[in-house]
Amino acid sequence: MRETDLLIIGSGPAAVSAAQGYRDNDGRGRVLLVxxxxxxxxxxxxxxxxxxxxESGPGEIDLQPQEWFDDHDVEVLxxxxxTxxxxxxxRVTxxxxxxxxxxxxxxxxxxxxSPLPVPGGDTVLTLRSLADxxxxxxAADGAASAVVIGAGxxxxxxxxxxxxxxxxxTVVAPEPAPQSTRLGSDAGSHFAALLEQAGVRYSAGAQVESVSEGSVRLDSGVTIDVDLVVAAVGITPNSGLAADAGITLDDGRIVVDSSMRTSAxxxxxxxxxxxxxxxxAGRHIPTEHWQDADDQGAVAGTAAAGVRAQWDSVPGFWTTIGDRTVKYAAWGDGYDRTHHSDHGTDGPGESFTIWYLDSDGVTVGALTLDRDEDYEAATSLIEEGKPAPI
Ligand SMILES: Cc1cc2nc3c(=O)[nH]c(=O)nc-3n(C[C@H](O)[C@H](O)[C@H](O)COP(=O)(O)OP(=O)(O)OC[C@H]3O[C@@H](n4cnc5c(N)ncnc54)[C@H](O)[C@@H]3O)c2cc1C
Incomplete structure (x- = not known):
């Protein structure tokens, strides 16, 4: 049996940062990423x-160059x-x-x-891996039209x-505006405008009933004839290995403490x-963002090397729709009210900040477009549990 000192399963930011965190903290021996x-x-x-x-090719998006793996003595399989x-x-098999x-x-x-749970749902394209x-x-090369199911x-x-x-x-989704269920109607109006600026139609209040070759049927009875169908209806954590091994999960995710230790x-x-x-935050926070995976991986690798480390940063991400980048920092597990500020000058799809507040007026999140000063202030306000500057 092959033996390792640190075995990492995965090859995303959490995996690579775990290797880095381990080596940076004098973690010794064999590190294998599978x-x-x-x-x-x-x-x-x-x-x-x-x-x-x-605009970029597969060879231009390496997480680290090969020399990095050589220098850190990290083997990749x-x-x-x-399984x-x-x-x-x-051990694993x-x-x-x-x-x-x-x-x-x-x-x-x-x-x-996550699969698209309608007849024909297994025939659509999804997007997670480079191969996808x-x-x-x-497929887009030969397509004149596309439907994207889901407005995340x-x-x-x-x-x-x-x-x-x-x-x-065309984006097809049940919400009146993209992201409005999760981020509120003001955010929804901005995302709708950003899609429009990018030349995308948004079909609101639409549930997909079925998909067949060349068409998408909506619950309204409307059928859209289309060359290409993509589903982006959320993600399902790959926690089956942990579940089968008896490791504690919550809502399908592996429960870890702030040093990323599981129940095993x-x-x-x-x-x-x-x-x-x-x-x-003083509570468990599920995240689906690049930087948080990177931060948590570093904590896991550091802790595996025997050095104290904990996850304590405010989660967040940037998303680029067309050529506009929206920045978000938030605990992400709910808010009581929002305060929308477009500084009185701009309309939907132009610069804005939406502050997310709890019932005591404490800042729990901020969504910004071209308002970097608000975005930067937000992280500290959220961390320190302070009110928003409104
Ligand atoms: C198209 C796309 C765009 C995105 N854009 C943004 C963005 O702009 N900003 C942002 O913050 N986030 C973005 N994200 C989300 C971000 O990429 C994820 O949050 C991040 O990749 C999660 O990292 P991870 O290391 O936890 O897992 P992943 O990156 O998902 O990597 C997991 C790896 O584990 C492997 N694996 C799974 N099961 C097994 C197994 N049993 N055996 C061996 N290997 C296994 C998988 O093959 C995969 O390579 C985007 C995601 C996608 C798909």
């Missing part, structure tokens, strides 16, 4: 943006799915039946696109990129697959 992905670690954010628009975890035996032993393990298995993005890009960030970004390629694109000895989890205790 991933089901066919490609060496790469960045996902460009998949729905530059790469889909054809691609195309290798881990079982035995926490008592400190891969799809070809090989066992790999570990002293410490980091589960950084991320998430997969290349398949979508190829990945759906909006992909739709804007398809439109930028000259594909006539010497097993850590980080990134989209985890719900981590945030020391500043």
């Amino acid at each position: 991933t089901a992905d066919a490609h060496a670690p790469y960045m996902r954010p460009p998949l729905s943006k530059d790469l889909l628009q054809g 691609t195309d290798t799915e881990v 079982a975890l035995d926490p008592d035996g400190h 891969t799809a070809d039946g090989s066992d790999i032993g570990y002293r410490h393990l980091v589960l950084a298995t991320g998430a997969s696109p 993005a290349l398949a979508l890009r190829d 960030f990945i759906g909006c970004e992909a739709a804007a990129s398809l439109a930028a390629r000259g594909v006539s694109t 000895p010497d097993v850590f989890a980080a990134g989209d697959v985890a719900t981590a205790f945030n020391d500043t």
Whole structure:
């Protein structure tokens, strides 16, 4: 059996940062990163943006250059799915039946696109991996029209990129405006305007009833004839390995403390697959963002090296729709009211800040477009539990 000191399952930001955190803190011995992905670690954010628009190629989105892996003495095994975890035996089994032993393990298995639960839903394209993005890009080459099902960030970004390629694109979603259920109606108006600026149509209040080759049928009875259908209806954490091993989950995510320790000895989890205790918030916060996966991975690797580390930063992300970047910092687990400020000059799709407040008026989030001073202030206000400057 192959033995490792630190075994990391995954190849996203949580995985690579875990390796870095371990080495940066004098973690010694053999570090092995095992991933089901066919490609060496790469960045996902460009998949729905530059790469889909054809502005960057697969070779330009490496998460780290090969020299980084050599310098840090981190081995990467691609195309290798881990199928079982035995926490008592400190080992995992891969799809070809090989066992790999570990002293410490980091589960950084991320998430997969949730299936579209309608007849024909299994025939549509989804977007999570580089292979998905290349398949979508190829399909877009021969397409005149596309429907993107779902108005989350990945759906909006992909739709804007398809439109930028000259594909006539419609986003179909149940919300009256994109993201309005989660982020409120003011945010929804801005996202609707950003989609419009990017040349995308938004079909509101629409539930997809079925998909068949060349068409999408809505519950209103309307059928849209289309060349390309993409579903972006949310993600499902890849927590099956942990669940089968008896590790504690909550709502499908692996529960970890602020040092990323799971309920099993010497097993850590980080990134989209985890719900981590945030020391500043004082509660578990599930996140689905690049920077948070990166931060949590670093904490897991540091803790695996035996050095105290905890996750205490405010979560957040940036999303780029067309050529406009919206920045968000928030605990992300709810708010009581919002305060919308467009500074009196601009309309939907132009610069704005939306402050998210709890019932005591404490800032719990901020969404901004071209208001970097508000975005920067927001992180400290959220961290310190202070009111918004409104
Ligand atoms: C198209 C797209 C655009 C995005 N844009 C943004 C953005 O602009 N800003 C932002 O903040 N976030 C963005 N995100 C989200 C961000 O990419 C994720 O939050 C982040 O990648 C999560 O990192 P992770 O390390 O937890 O997992 P992932 O990056 O999902 O990596 C998990 C890895 O684990 C592997 N794996 C899973 N199960 C197994 C197994 N059993 N055996 C072996 N390997 C396994 C998978 O193959 C995968 O490579 C985007 C995501 C996508 C898909």
